[in-house]
Amino acid sequence: MPRVFEDRAKALLNSAGVRVPKGHSVTTPLEAAEAARAIGGPVMVKALVPAGKRGKAGAILAADTPDEAEEAAKKLLGRVVHHFPVKRLLVEERVAIAQEWYLSVAFDSASRGPLVMFSAEGGVEIESLLEENPDALRRMEVDILEGLSEERCVSFLRAMGVHGEGLYRAAMALEACYALFRRTEARVLEVNPLVLTDTDEVIAAACVLDLDADALFRHADLKELLDEDSDGGWRPPTPVEARVAEIDASIPPINTARFTEIEDGEIALMWSGGGGGLYLLDTMARLGGKPATAFDITPGPLEEKYFEITKEILAMPNVKGALAGSNITSFSRVQLKVRAIARAVEETGVDLAKFPFIVRFAGAGGEEAREIAAGCPGLQYLGDEVTLEEAAERIIAQVEAVKRGESWMSAGGAP
Amino acid sequence: MSILVDETTRVVVAGITGWQARAHTGFMRAYGTRVVAGVVPGRGGEDCDGVPVYDSFASALGEHPADAAVLFVPAAAAAESAIEAAVAGVGMILVCAEGVPQHDVARMIAHARRAGVRLVGPNSQGIISPGRAKMGGTGGDLPVTNLLFRRGPVGVLSRSGGMGSETCWLLSREGVGQSTYVSVGGDAMVGAPFSELMPLFEEDPETECVVLFGEPGSCAEEDAARLMGEGGFTKPVVAFIAGMVNESAPQGVSFGHAAAIIERGEGSPARKKALLREAGAAVVEDMREIPDAVRDALGAGFFAP
Known part of the structure; x- marks a missing residue:
């Protein structure tokens, strides 16, 4: 999910009306010392990486002086x-904490609308809080057509035991967070902790802002604030993932390819249809195969993109075979994909006698696809006479044969 | 009988002039679906393969009373089209687009709810009542549709469009037909999750058993299990949940649909399976076991024609 860098998310929060700690982002120890001096007083030095549990990982350090900030x-x-290289830091004023709260806005698949969650016991990992005391977290559904009124924020927070001047300011912060969630079309906005200071100020001390990749076309301004390392999910994109992302962004229709590299894999899976791809991964795992990729593409005029990405896959050094295909029903002109594969094989000069490549397509364009495959020596074309499981069994057996130094043809399957 | 769509359903197609929409509209009509009008802003007055085109749902409905709409419009325009259809009073709206922004999804669901309209999707491949009619892209052209689907007693609901069709194909191959198959949509938030469609199958005299194809993420399977536990659905249920591979993946990793995100232990396939089993569903571990489980559920009285 595309994540906004924390310092930039805080700038957005601030312009939405939520107080944030004074802070500067830096890339060198010297700059960190200068930032600490400019802020004056004790600071926190935080690694700007798109991962949670930074505190536990030692990625947030306290510093009382500019020298300590430099260290x-x-x-x-x-x-x-957590797999992410630290390239930038956020040096921030250390706020005087009286109370720490948890606040988030996200979508709820049960009510199918925005859901506000709040806990008066913030500052900790929300997962452990939920385990120990699930009642400490309260939920408030929001009707997206009505929005969230200040009055509702006040009564929700009052019921959570927030009171006094802090109640008023926390309600303002909640209202502003909801507005920012809507304006940026975010998937998740989480503030943890939302701090009540000993002077009754309410400050967003840490936050996560995850945007919706499908809505970014409306938000050119937000695109620039994203941490590109967050595109890979739990780790930065691998080199091949980054190249595929570039292909996806440069060949129209853009944003139609989904590609994940799987560690220690041997068999490239190029399966269209999210559910089918997922089921194929399950099937491979059950049969003992090692998937090297998950690659799905939206139907449409996709040949050039599929061709370029197939070349990237064929160039992956660990990949020893490939299985491409789709569900039987796919209305996706399968001949485009098969032609792209045949072209990629030809251009890369991959020897299909040593690299088993199975395509299992059926449906619109199937006959033309079969003819194209017939013109690509070694490319195995299977139609609806073979189930997805049988195709998976076949590619696993063939790759095993190749690893033993035998011909994959000895492992069965029509040559 | 069937649910949501049959040969009497009058359907409006939004975005009918696009190449994919035009092809699917042709397939729908060839299958027996009553397509009464198309809606494409700026193209009102045109004729698309014999279907009159209007600028808006309001003007289309003024000339052609309709029961349902299928939206073949791009993701960015899906919300406005769905909201317009809901406000115009179309009783059932099917949204096919994949990648609709989540805030738009929430808005269209809220509008449909307010208008008292049923919304299926987004990210739905379609709905088919075999032998009667279909809406959306399910099945593609006539030969493939007839290969995959046949009329019978099994209601099928799937979060994956392709795998739902594959499920129907596995059943059809063995002579077990379907009353209606609904691709409910692959997003975490959809207009009509399993638990909102199962009561329709409960009421449908032709449906004797329901098959669910589930995925990680969201609470669709959990809610289905709750409905069964509360007695809101009493017919036999056979379920398959894809995505066990996600159980071992690091947090935040997701293959497949947007919905397939495991967060904080909720929505995990293992939990979904356990809850469904507890509620009395036959949960199979291999898709290929679905036909046998369905035959067991239908009992000795069922013979494939």
């Missing part, structure tokens, strides 16, 4: 936190 920066820069 902290030296420790953090270049480190890898």
